Amino acid sequence: MNLMTSLPEIQHRVRHCSGIFGIVLAFNAFGFIHTGAQEARTIQIGVIPGALRYDISRFEVYAGENLEVVFGNNGLMQHNWLLARPGSVDTVVHEAMALGSDGFARQFIPESPQVLRSIPLVEPGQSIALKFSAPSELGEYPYVCTFPGHGIIMRGVMVVKPVGGGLSAPVRQKADQTEIRNNLAHVTYTNKPEGSPSRPFVIRTFMPDPGLGDEVFPHHGKGQVAQRYSPDTGGDVPGTVPPIPGIPAAVGVNFGHTFSLCFDTTECRLLYTWHQGFLDMEAYWGRGPGGGRKSFDYVPRLIGNILFSASGRHPIQINNQWPKPRFKRISYRDNIPVFTYQCGQSSVSESYSILNESQFVLDYQFDTSAEESLTLNLPRDLADQVYSLNDEVVDRFAATLLVPPASSVQARFVIHIKK
Ligand SMILES: [Cu+2]
Numbered sequence: 001m002n003l004m005t006s007l008p009e010i011q012h013r014v015r016h017c018s019g020i021f022g023i024v025l026a027f028n029a030f031g032f033i034h035t036g037a038q039e040a041r042t043i044q045i046g047v048i049p050g051a052l053r054y055d056i057s058r059f060e061v062y063a064g065e066n067l068e069v070v071f072g073n074n075g076l077m078q079h080n081w082l083l084a085r086p087g088s089v090d091t092v093v094h095e096a097m098a099l100g101s102d103g104f105a106r107q108f109i110p111e112s113p114q115v116l117r118s119i120p121l122v123e124p125g126q127s128i129a130l131k132f133s134a135p136s137e138l139g140e141y142p143y144v145c146t147f148p149g150h151g152i153i154m155r156g157v158m159v160v161k162p163v164g165g166g167l168s169a170p171v172r173q174k175a176d177q178t179e180i181r182n183n184l185a186h187v188t189y190t191n192k193p194e195g196s197p198s199r200p201f202v203i204r205t206f207m208p209d210p211g212l213g214d215e216v217f218p219h220h221g222k223g224q225v226a227q228r229y230s231p232d233t234g235g236d237v238p239g240t241v242p243p244i245p246g247i248p249a250a251v252g253v254n255f256g257h258t259f260s261l262c263f264d265t266t267e268c269r270l271l272y273t274w275h276q277g278f279l280d281m282e283a284y285w286g287r288g289p290g291g292g293r294k295s296f297d298y299v300p301r302l303i304g305n306i307l308f309s310a311s312g313r314h315p316i317q318i319n320n321q322w323p324k325p326r327f328k329r330i331s332y333r334d335n336i337p338v339f340t341y342q343c344g345q346s347s348v349s350e351s352y353s354i355l356n357e358s359q360f361v362l363d364y365q366f367d368t369s370a371e372e373s374l375t376l377n378l379p380r381d382l383a384d385q386v387y388s389l390n391d392e393v394v395d396r397f398a399a400t401l402l403v404p405p406a407s408s409v410q411a412r413f414v415i416h417i418k419k
Contacts, residue, residue: 039066040066040067040068040131041061041065041066041067041068042067042068042069042070043056043059043061043067043068043069043070043170044056044070044072045069045070045071045072045081045156046071046072046073046074046075047073047074047075047079047154048075048173048174049074049075049076052145052149052150052153052154052204052249053153053154053173054081054143054145054154054155054156054173055172055173056156056170056171056172056173057155057156057157057171057172057173058156058157058158058159058170058171059156059157059158059159059170059171060158060159060160060161060167060168060170061134061158061159061160061161061167062134062160062161062162062163062164062167063134063135063136063137063138063160063161063162063163064133064134064135064136064163065133065134065163066131066133066134067131067132067133067134068129068130068131069081069117069119069129069130069132070127070128070129070130071119071122071127071128071129071130072122072126072127073122073123073124073125073126073127074124074125075124076124076203076204077124077147077204077205078121078122078123078124078147079121079122079145079147079150079154080107080108080109080118080119080120080121080122080145080146080147081118081119081122081130081143081144081145082096082109082115082117082118082119082143082144082145082146083115083116083117083118083141083142083143083158084114084115084116084141084142084143084144085113085114085116085141086139086140086141086142087142088114088142089142089144089151089155091112091114092110092112092114092115092144092146092151093144093146093151093152095110095112095114096108096109096110096146096148096151097146097148097151098110103148107120107121108121108146108147108148109146110146116135116141117130117132118130121147134158134160135160137160138160138161138162139159139160140157140158140159140160141157141158141159141160142155142156142157142158143155143156143157143158144156148206148248149206149246149248149249150248150249152248152249153249192277192278192279192280192281192303193254193278193279193281194254194256194257194278195253195254195255195256195278196255196256197255197256197258197259197353197354198334198335199335200253200254200255200335200336200337201253201254201278202251202252202253202330202337203251203252203253203279204249204250204251204252204265205250205251205252205279205281205300206246206247206248206250206299206300207246207247207250207252207262207264207271207299207300208246208247208299208300208301208302209246209247210272210302210306210309211309212271212272212309212310212311213311213312215311215312215313216267216269216271216310216311216312216313217266217267218267218313218322219266219267219324220247220266220267246299247262247264247271248266249264249265249266250262250263250264250265250266250271251263251264251265251330251337251339252278252279252300253337253352254278254279255353255354255360256354257275257276257277258275258354258357258417259273259275259354259360259417260273260274260275260277260278260279260304261273261274261352263339265327265339265341266327267314267325268314268325268326268327268339268341268343268348269310269314269315269325270308270310270350270352271309271310272306272307272308272309272310273306273307273308273417274302274304274305274306274307275304275305275307275417276303276304276305277302277303277304278303278304279300279301279302279303280300280301280303281300282300282301307417308379308382310379311379312379315376315377315378315379316343316348316374316375316376316377317374317375317377318343318344318346318372318373318374318375319344319371319372319373320375323343323344325341325342325343325348326341326342327339327340327341328340328341328342328347333351336351336352336353337351338350338351339351343374344369344372345369345371345372346366346367346368346369346372346374347365347366347367348364348365348366348367348374349363349364349365350362350363350364350365351363355414357417358416358417359414359415359416359417360414360415360417361412361413361414361415362378362412362413362415363410363411363412363413364376364401364409364410364411364412364413365408365409365410366403366407366408366409366410366411367407367408368403368404368405368406368407368408368409369405369406370405370406371405372405373402373403373404373405374402374403375400375401375402375403376400376401376402376403376411377400378400378401378413382415
């Protein structure tokens with residue numbers, strides 16, 4: 001918890017509703033709390049379930065106004081909320097990562113002069129309220145979740161405006177941007193969730209890295225070590241903190257015993273597939289409902305055997321170059337997740353489904369812009385058999401597809417699951 005605060009600040013926990021595991025921890029901790037003559041105005045912030053986003057990305061307040069920020073975690077994983085000095089959000093994220101193995105104990109809240117206010121990690125299904133006075137200095141104050149892997153995208157801005165002027169309504173994030181469906185809602189708590197071919201289990205989580213090469217992650221900063229940060233000097237000190245041994249912001253999909261895959265929403269590509277199991281979430285979720293995890297070791301364990309691992313650069317090129325792909329959303333077609341992302345100005349959707357015990361299907365939808373031609377080079381080791389492209393069997397070494405500009409093309413590849 002952040003102890004750098006000097007203004008009066010009261011924090012209380014309100015645990016409400018049942019979490020995704022059906023825990024009911026219903027009690028109201030305290031009654032109303034007054035911070036002075038002026039009643040605190042409540043700002044309710046939640047998350048977009050499954051997406052690493054707050055549901056409010058921007059809100060405005062008056063200078064010095066009494067506020068109560070209620071952060072309700074309606075998501076599937078833990079999140080915190082840190083309010084930082086203008087322009088310092090990257091520093092704060094960096095400082096949180098530099099906590100290294102102390103991270104969990106400190107709720108990923110660095111003792112930093114850049115952190116003005118903070119709400120510690122909130123479990124799914126719970127909320128924590130924080131009362132404080134808005135800064136007197138006008139400006140844009142960023143807020144961020146510093147849980148490892150979230151800080152790059154899980155951000156918002158609190159704008160401090162002059163008293164007496166108008167305030168704009170909070171900016172809401174679209175809830176349908178990324179929807180995660182899972183089948184845990186009505187089942188007993190388990191650390192080894194499983195889906196089925198017709199209703200795959202989808203989870204957004206840290207994913208284990210089975211030793212993928214650095215060339216797979218040109219946009220990740222994977223393998224970066226953080227400089228050790230000293231709260232005493234307020235700056236970096238000699239020494240580094242080891243990198244996170246997992247892939248943040250990835251999506252795991254399990255179709256039952258036959259097939260699982262890991263899709264990375266930063267690089268927008270299939271990272272690996274495996275079978276004979278899915279994930280053991282104990283390191284991430286702790287033992288039983290409500291956690292119990294104490295270590296920094298929050299990367300789930302892979303169960304089963306790896307079939308395919310990505311290597312080399314992204315399979316899609318635009319005008320013979322690798323663009324930086326931008327992830328757009330997860331949507332669903334008959335319960336099957338569809339990953340949509342942007343390459344240049346062109347749109348790509350890909351989805352994976354199970355055909356039978358020994359084959360899965362990779363469906364692409366390409367919509368190219370007027371200026372861009374798109375080339376798909378399916379990885380040659382995705383399977384040790386032929387692909388079948390739109391029912392025409394093609395040689396796996398010819399699994400290259402050229403989509404001309406201004407085209408809308410669907411392609412289906414049937415891929416053998418290696419036995
Ligand atoms: Cu978060």
